[in-house]
Amino acid sequence: MSEPEGNFAARLLTWFDQHGRSGLPWQHPRSAYRVWLSEIMLQQTQVVAVIPYFERFVTRFPDIATLAAADSDEVMRHWAGLGYYARARNLHAAARQVMAQHEGHFPAGFEQIIALKGIGRSTAGAILAQAFGTPAAILDGNVKRVLTRWAGIEGHPAESLVNAQLWTLAERLLPDKRAADYVQAQMDLGATLCTARKPACARCPLSTDCVAHATGRSSQLPTKKARRERPHREAWLILAEDGEGRVLLEQRPGSGIWGGLWCPPVIALGEDHAQLLRSRFGVALLGEEGGEAIEHGFTHFDLSLHPLRGRASLLAQTLAETPPVAWHPPQALRDGRVAVPAPVARYFERVAAAADLLGGHHVASVRRRSRRRISKGNA
DNA sequence: AAATCGGGGTC
């Protein structure tokens, strides 16, 4: 078929030349490593949220060898607050994979790229096209939206049949030139014109033969999935302080929420927290006092964390199974020296701000050092 | 096929 799709790619690229985004940090310089890193960070994460993390990450880990050689705690520290922490663990593992299997050079073949941890079909295509100029299809949220609308594809994209249909179409529309630009053009169209809500069809280069636009179904496509209501969970957040005001942290297991991050013990509200603190950490909590709950929403449940502060009394006893434990001053949990979950960092900022309000001005210097506050503008 | 895995931007 010569031009059965009505010059879809050509129109997209012409639009891109005038309206595409060209100032993104990973576009200059554009190396395989920087493209790879950006694609991982951008999974389910918006560009504006990624940019400050990307800048900090490449400053500290400028190349694959540096990343591979780094300590995992330091990698997690540079990811803390961005979410989906399995991405960071997979990225780190993949960097070591590249060192071991490809002599430190990011591979240029699809099969080798997709074999790396954390890289699926779409991310592999995006890297292949942007880093090596090899034409490859992608199918992220943007492209799913653009294609379901343009071709009028009904049914939820998660269904295997619909998904296969979308991949086939994406492959068929692929131009044989300007591979990197074409990837970026698809992203930019989806992010700026063919948006989830109120698409700007009047300015879209594809509207002339867009099925959804012609039939008035743009707001109906892609088909939304019925969402279940999110359950609500409650837990204690145990803030056990030693004699020097340092807080007890445990490293969370790799699987599950906040995997690999450091966090004060989180114990379900119904459980016997005193007994659990004793058995798992050899600690008793003295002079307990509560505080206002920390509300935090996840994709599939809401969480209320009830802070429970107290003085830690170490019980001299041998413990059977002690998770990795560390003690850190609250300041270290605010300024990014320890990889803690975003709501935990926020909690300690709130406590510090309250103390600042009551007392001295010494906290000002701490704030200046806090990149998280500045980059994300947390209140 | 469905569930899991974060946090924030945006309306």
Place this chain on the structure above:
DNA sequence: GACCCAGATTT
């Protein structure tokens, strides 16, 4: 408050 985001991996 609901929806969504340059998805991959596990169940």
